[in-house]
Amino acid sequence: MKYKGIIFDLDGTLVNSLEDISGAMNIVLKDLNYPTHTYDTYQYFIGSGLRNLVSKALPVSNNSDEQIQICFDSMINEYRKICTLKTKPYEGILELLDNLTSQNIKLAVFSNKADELTKKIASEIFPDYFDTAIGLSTEALKKPNPFEAVEISKKWNLNPEEILFVGDSDIDMKTAVNANMFPVGVSWGYRTEEELKTSGAKLVINNASELIEIL
Structure with a gap:
């Protein structure tokens, strides 16, 4: 696919x-x-x-x-x-986003960080890459609730099966599974590869460039 x-x-x-x-x-x-x-x-x-x-x-x-x-x-x-004083993109992320944008891949951010701060960080550190950046506005919609992820798929007019969900935690992998999206874990974040796989990751990548190979 x-x-x-x-x-x-x-x-x-x-x-x-x-x-x-x-x-x-x-x-x-x-x-x-x-x-x-x-x-x-x-x-x-x-x-x-x-x-x-x-x-x-x-x-x-x-x-x-x-x-x-x-x-x-x-x-x-x-x-x-x-919130943007010492916060920086991980190695290879900007190059990855440039590559994805050149392929016309639709890109969004979905975080459990407060919505205001999610939007602020996404817009200041990654201007012009994401058409949607959604953070937490109400506890009921917190990941692993897939509601916002599914809403993004509707906005894009894509089936959930056509979307990769990329994250570093068990919560992200569970969100992907709940949304019927392809769960991709990243090993450079705050959780272990074992935790990611146990939580549903179908693939764990060790550097940003590996995501291009999936596509």
Whole structure:
């Protein structure tokens, strides 16, 4: 089958955003005199949205819904200021997007990051590549719910089977399976190859250029 569209996850797939995310959260934790976390720890907090990350980062003894909401609001305020400061595309990503664009492959971003921030990062770091960039606007539509992915396929007038779904986490692979799209895992992100395959990845690539071979 000739694939005609690709939906990408953002964090851990297109960009390494770990420093900016962890930096913003650690600012909030320091202000409250709570323990901070290392980059390696944040690697396993990422993937289910920033609110979920905040919950995981807070001490168990200070993890009420009210405290999570207060810290989430503070974290978003901090992160908004620095979300493109150290966040950069992974090696080979810009070349990949140039190649895909030249082949008229339709491209979109679907992330569990807040919609406002997803759009900001996608437009600033990848101007003119993606016709759609969708982030989290309501918890009910969070990946692995395939709703937004299927809506993108409708916008493109493509069958889900004609679309690759590319991501670095178990959540991305489950989203692809739920949407009936072809799940492609990337090994350079925040999860292991084993986790990706267990979650439904039909292929795991080790560098961006390998995606061209699939097409």
